[in-house]
Amino acid sequence: DQQVKQNSPSLSVQEGRISILNCDYTNSMFDYFLWYKKYPAEGPTFLISISSIKDKNEDGRFTVFLNKSAKHLSLHIVPSQPGDSAVYFCAAKNAGNNRKLIWGLGTSLAVNP
Amino acid sequence: KAGVTQTPRYLIKTRGQQVTLSCSPISGHRSVSWYQQTPGQGLQFLFEYFSETQRNKGNFPGRFSGRQFSNSRSEMNVSTLELGDSALYLCASSTGLTSSYEQYFGPGTRLTVT
Numbered sequence: 001d002q003q004v005k006q007n008s009p010s011l012s013v014q015e016g017r018i019s020i021l022n023c024d025y026t027n028s029m030f031d032y033f034l035w036y037k038k039y040p041a042e043g044p045t046f047l048i049s050i051s052s053i054k055d056k057n058e059d060g061r062f063t064v065f066l067n068k069s070a071k072h073l074s075l076h077i078v079p080s081q082p083g084d085s086a087v088y089f090c091a092a093k094n095a096g097n098n099r100k101l102i103w104g105l106g107t108s109l110a111v112n113p
Numbered sequence: 114k115a116g117v118t119q120t121p122r123y124l125i126k127t128r129g130q131q132v133t134l135s136c137s138p139i140s141g142h143r144s145v146s147w148y149q150q151t152p153g154q155g156l157q158f159l160f161e162y163f164s165e166t167q168r169n170k171g172n173f174p175g176r177f178s179g180r181q182f183s184n185s186r187s188e189m190n191v192s193t194l195e196l197g198d199s200a201l202y203l204c205a206s207s208t209g210l211t212s213s214y215e216q217y218f219g220p221g222t223r224l225t226v227t
Binding site for chain 2: 036041042043044045046100102104105106
């Protein structure tokens with residue numbers, strides 16, 4: 001039972017345009033959300049996070065939006081660059097359950113020059 | 114500061130064998146977590162060690178075990194390997210327990226079971 005869902009396995013955008021990666025979750029006990037980026041042959045790298053008490057967090061070209069009522073978050077990358085091409089994972093922490101990280105299956109982003 | 118290192122990077126084993134994977138955390142980090150990544154299941158949490166004690170455990174069979182040494186280095190062992198154990202095994206370290214601190218991942222060990 002996938003509690004964190006990234007329904008788009010892949011996404012392709014043009015350089016300079018906006019990339020929007022989506023993530024849905026089912027567990028209302030999740031109170032902290034993270035995005036990680038993973039290049040081939042490397043481990044995931046932390047990108048940006050958001051607490052459930054906020055609805056937006058911004059860091060440079062990366063912005064994460066959280067809609068708690070819809071149990072949905074999204075990562076916006078503006079402007080997209082070829083170096084952003086990677087697999088993006090959404091992950092959530094449970095307020096209970098020892099706060100283990102629950103991961104989505106990832107979305108592979110390709111930014112075309 | 115050196116990152117998280119994992120050895121070996123690639124490994125091929127046959128069914129029924131056992132395997133030990135090693136992880137050296139970032140200097141000063143005391144928590145080490147292990148994950149299994151497969152295409153269909155994504156990243157699945159195996160266990161977390163902090164100060165040589167297992168603090169958290171995922172839903173994996175007892176064939177999967179680990180330990181942490183006094184220098185925070187960690188090993189993960191899988192006994193009686195099955196074909197389904199073929200995966201990328203990732204190690205992550207953090208300053209404290211991952212419930213409160215950010216994790217930094219190593220490049221992973223690619224295990225293939227034939």
